[in-house]
Amino acid sequence: MKRILLLECSPHQQRASGSQLARRLIAARWPRAELLERDLVGEPLPPLGADYAAALTSSTALDDSAFACSEALIAELEASDCLIIVTPMHNFAVPAALKLWIDYVLRLHRSFAATPAGKVGLLQDRPTLVLVSAGGFYQGPRARQADFLTAYLRHVLSTLGITEVAFVHLQGLAHGEASVQAALDDALPQLQRTTSFYFDCATEIAP
Template sequence: MSRALLLSFSPHGKAAQTFRLARALLREQAPEAQVTERDYGGQALPPLTREYASALTTPGGLSGPATERSEQLIVELEACDLLIICTPVHNFTLPAALKCWIDHVVRIHRSFTVSPQFEKVGLLKDRRTFVLVSSGNSRKSREPDFLSPYLQAILATVGIHTVRFVYLGAMVRGEAAVQRSLAQAHEQLSRAFDRQTGGHATISAGA
């Protein structure tokens, strides 16, 4: 039985369109999956503490209460073989809630290490990952995208390489545009879900 971790980083939490779509998809495509749902957008993780920052940057400081939250989030991530991240675009990039999760999860000597050549090397096993990205603008706009390349790079840093991005654009352009985006994303996701392809891929939905 597969274990899915479904994360929302929208201020709308589990009511976000991306989250509801991901839930529906899991119900249809993996009804047997054991699903853990987390709302880190509506109920934000605590900001990093001074103790945590010191622990990460002090040799030998990587255990104890300062890293407890980080440990809990990494263990939760390690337990899944299917990861679904639901996130809006905020000001051309990822929302602060998602950055906070990353800062807890990307931890030296735990989820990544550094090679003698000073390259970061992931310590987590790769797992199938979908990133559902909701935005007000369409992908056809000329707006810069600082979310996708960053997220792809930081997930790779911890060892997660099999990532598919699915874009739900034009989500502020009225009900018809929202429904169109959702329907396109649903169809494309269903097909992508079936295919066990690896590597980075992008799927756009919405005008």
């Protein structure tokens, strides 16, 4: 693993349980990898403006200033060998910060093409891990809410050309310290299985 792109999407930033787990994983599995961090909350992206919207629907050159933010984000993704997304579930789906990143990166003629058979990704596939944190439960016998995040994000990534995607879910984080610890305990074996299969590495992750 040479270069990892880490997307931080939580308002809690590095204090978030998912962020701490991701960093433990990176330190254990890929200590020599170059880590590129993009904190989508601490350093928020600019809102989509009229210039960008107009450029999307015209023959604007790739090096036009309207595409500067989009190009920078796509270039980061293209330069990575692995993508790790640490995100909370907000109102059943992705948070606004991650949605804005998606709106900049998912771009016609640049990261995907429109064909008679549908949208086709133009980016190279790469191992991708998504760590999802939620205050409630949306999977398993205790599920009490819908999950629109997993299917949506998997579809978005596949539209870019990224299909080697694994999800690890941290649920019940708003139910007290014992529930947080239980979520972390449940996530560790998930990470062991997932990263060994998707990322071809068998190093143990310390509890």
